[in-house]
Amino acid sequence: MNGIGFALPEIFMLVAALVVLLVDLFLRQHSRILTYMLTQAALLAAALLVYGNFADGPARQVVGDMYMHDYLSSLLKVMALLLTCVIVVYGRKYWSDHQEAPGEFYVLVLFTVLGMMLMVSSTHLIVLYLGLELMSLSLYALVSLLRDDSRATEAAMKYFILGALASGMLLYGISILYGLTGSLELLAIAEILSHEGSAETVPLLLALVFLIAGLGFKLGVVPFHMWVPDVYQGAPTAVTALIASIPKLATLALLVRLLVSGLGNITSDWAQILMVLGMLSIMLGNLVAIAQMNLKRMLAYSAIAHMGFILLGISTQTMDGNSAALFYALVYVVMSVGGFGVLILLGQAGIDAETLYDLKGLNKRSPWFAFMMLLLLFSMAGIPPLAGFHAKLLVINAVLQAGHLVLAVGMVIMSVIGAFYYLRAIKMMYFDEPDDSTPLKWDLEFGLTLSLNGVWVLVIGLMPSFLMTVCVRALDAKHLL
Amino acid sequence: MSFEAWLFYLFALLLISSAIGVVVVRNTVYAALLLILAFFNSAALWLLLQAEFLSIVLVLVYVGAVMVLFLFIIMMLNLKVEQVKREGGKYFPFSLVVLFLLIVELIIMLQSSLFDKVITTSDTTKNIDNTAAIGLLLYKEYLFPFEVAAVILLVAIIAAIMLTLRRRGDVKTQDIEQQIQVQSSERIRLIKLPSGRQGS
Structure with a gap:
């Protein structure tokens, strides 16, 4: 096991999760705050560990080629860990509005992140699959945390069954790939496929279709999107924020590694599939979101549309397209976590805020947070000078550069249509009278985090160059292998 | 046909027919038992491939542990089988299409020469x-x-x-910790009853 030291953040994360699990066992309900603080400390410490050993040089494979130490994985890990800190802050407010604050929430969140970290830092198909399962299993359990709520149970059931089916498809694709190449290591697979003239055969395409179908399920793109609205709506809002962020980052990494690094030789085949999936997602997501009065469902359909943009970015098969997709994903996860943060803010003891009407007159109740939500929604709609605008611009530009004029025009039209439902929410916040004028309750930590979340979107929008250089570096051939 | 090939076809046929039985049979207990038969047959196939450890583990773990639990669960749940099957019939044509596609795909794939590759150990x-x-x-x-x-x-x-694991408030169970902490003063309550004579 040479080089196991590179996996220090993962090892630390595992130990921390076990410590939180054990400590929580001996705590009484009123001292749950300790679990919360330990979780935050673990997440921050792990982020520091990853940052301290940031892979800036060429990519390295250690632990018998099973662990990948490269820029992309370090970047995604730092991002996911910090984002999870934010989600846990929101989660504490959410659970304090409900009578029970289960300690399992924190433990399972830590395990979710651990699974994600394993996924992004591997090019070995077995480790990739196990990381994916660890992450998904923790998420299934998290969705069912509110077990007396029938909608939560239904959502957990749907998520579990469809997720298991998707895993099965992914595994089937992996097994075909193994049968064809005799290797489970993505770089070895890439080499074998480049040596022989075997790149264009039917079995390889079959493996590809199964792999993309499995990943499509996990990412929630059309036509594998059916679970997304129900799960987003049924899950506790804090968990929805987690589902909307961590798995998307992990699956993006998986997609890049599998398709760009592993199956780079049959680009023309998978690029076509991604184009169709991406365009369908953008169309369906934006059109159906208009009909949603439930804010969680609306955000779910908007997530489908956003995932479409990411797929189209990757489908261009260029450096620019890939880094644009990464940029888009990094911006999107922050926006959507912020959106769910505002929903949690609006919730009151025992009642979740989830319809558009709950946003009514937010400006009168709290002008500052209404402004934060305005920033987040404008950013999702892609209005300058916010981060979402640059994300959309980069992807559309990459698609244009790759010569797909029709796709680019379609993306612009769909973005304009999509702007309607974001603007409707903003109109309700600013121009409608509040139905319910109970003052909002939040503590300093929550308020600061949510403000940071909103301001981040503005700051990145004003100065996108830093994040862009980071994204380009992450997908640079030198750093990716 | 060599003896080994003959055995292979026997076990493979039994495996496939019992696997079909798992899906088709209406009684869930029978389905579970057929699944056990399927496991035994695939264990036999592995034995033919000289993977004796895997085949023994398959029987020990799946038949010995997993399927026994399965049977327990089936008996405890007391499923209404008939209803489930009748509603599932709606999707039968669609599943036939998917099945057909999968079979065609598998046949195309297995004919490929790519699978002739010897996987190095x-x-x-x-x-x-x-x-x-x-x-x-x-x-x-x-x-x-x-x-x-x-x-x-x-x-x-x-x-x-x-x-x-849930702590339900509405279930009357013994709380042993509370029971042994009880004081004698809590056990007996002395009530002064007015005697009948005073009233008269």
Whole structure:
């Protein structure tokens, strides 16, 4: 096991999760705050560990080629860990509005992140699959945390069954790939496929279709999107924020590694599939979101549309397209976590805020947070000078550069249509009278985090160059292998 | 046809027919028993491939542990089988289409010459028997994924306990801690009853 030291953040994360699990066992309900603080400390410490050993040089494979130490994985890990800190802050407010604050929430969140970290830092198909399962299993359990709520149970059931089916498809694709190449290591697979003239055969395409179908399920793109609205709506809002962020980052990494690094030789085949999936997602997501009065469902359909943009970015098969997709994903996860943060803010003891009407007159109740939500929604709609605008611009530009004029025009039209439902929410916040004028309750930590979340979107929008250089570096051939 | 090939076809036929039976049969207990038969047959197929360790583990783990639990659960749930089957019939034509597509795909795939490739075994497993080879691979080459699998099992345990353990307020159970802490003064309550004579 040479080089196991590179996996220090993962090892630390595992130990921390076990410590939180054990400590929580001996705590009484009123001292749950300790679990919360330990979780935050673990997440921050792990982020520091990853940052301290940031892979800036060429990519390295250690632990018998099973662990990948490269820029992309370090970047995604730092991002996911910090984002999870934010989600846990929101989660504490959410659970304090409900009578029970289960300690399992924190433990399972830590395990979710651990699974994600394993996924992004591997090019070995077995480790990739196990990381994916660890992450998904923790998420299934998290969705069912509110077990007396029938909608939560239904959502957990749907998520579990469809997720298991998707895993099965992914595994089937992996097994075909193994049968064809005799290797489970993505770089070895890439080499074998480049040596022989075997790149264009039917079995390889079959493996590809199964792999993309499995990943499509996990990412929630059309036509594998059916679970997304129900799960987003049924899950506790804090968990929805987690589902909307961590798995998307992990699956993006998986997609890049599998398709760009592993199956780079049959680009023309998978690029076509991604184009169709991406365009369908953008169309369906934006059109159906208009009909949603439930804010969680609306955000779910908007997530489908956003995932479409990411797929189209990757489908261009260029450096620019890939880094644009990464940029888009990094911006999107922050926006959507912020959106769910505002929903949690609006919730009151025992009642979740989830319809558009709950946003009514937010400006009168709290002008500052209404402004934060305005920033987040404008950013999702892609209005300058916010981060979402640059994300959309980069992807559309990459698609244009790759010569797909029709796709680019379609993306612009769909973005304009999509702007309607974001603007409707903003109109309700600013121009409608509040139905319910109970003052909002939040503590300093929550308020600061949510403000940071909103301001981040503005700051990145004003100065996108830093994040862009980071994204380009992450997908640079030198750093990716 | 050699004896081995003959055995292969026998076990394969039994495996496929019992697997079909699992899906078709209406009684869930029968389905579970047929699944056990399917496991035994695939264990036999593995034996033919000289993978004796895997075949024994399949019988021990799946038949010995998993399926017994399955049977317990089926009997405890007391499913209304008929209803489920009748509603499932709606999707039968669609599933036939999917089945047909899958079979065609598999046939195309298996005809490909790409599968003729000989998969090289790793250096750790040369010239040793099956069980030792699996052990060496698991604990040496694949130690990292093996540990991750252990973590997955831990999460499964946490999730299962979390979903089933609940403290219900409406159930009258004994709380032993409270029982042994009881004081004699709490056991007997002395009430002064007015005697009948005073009233008269």
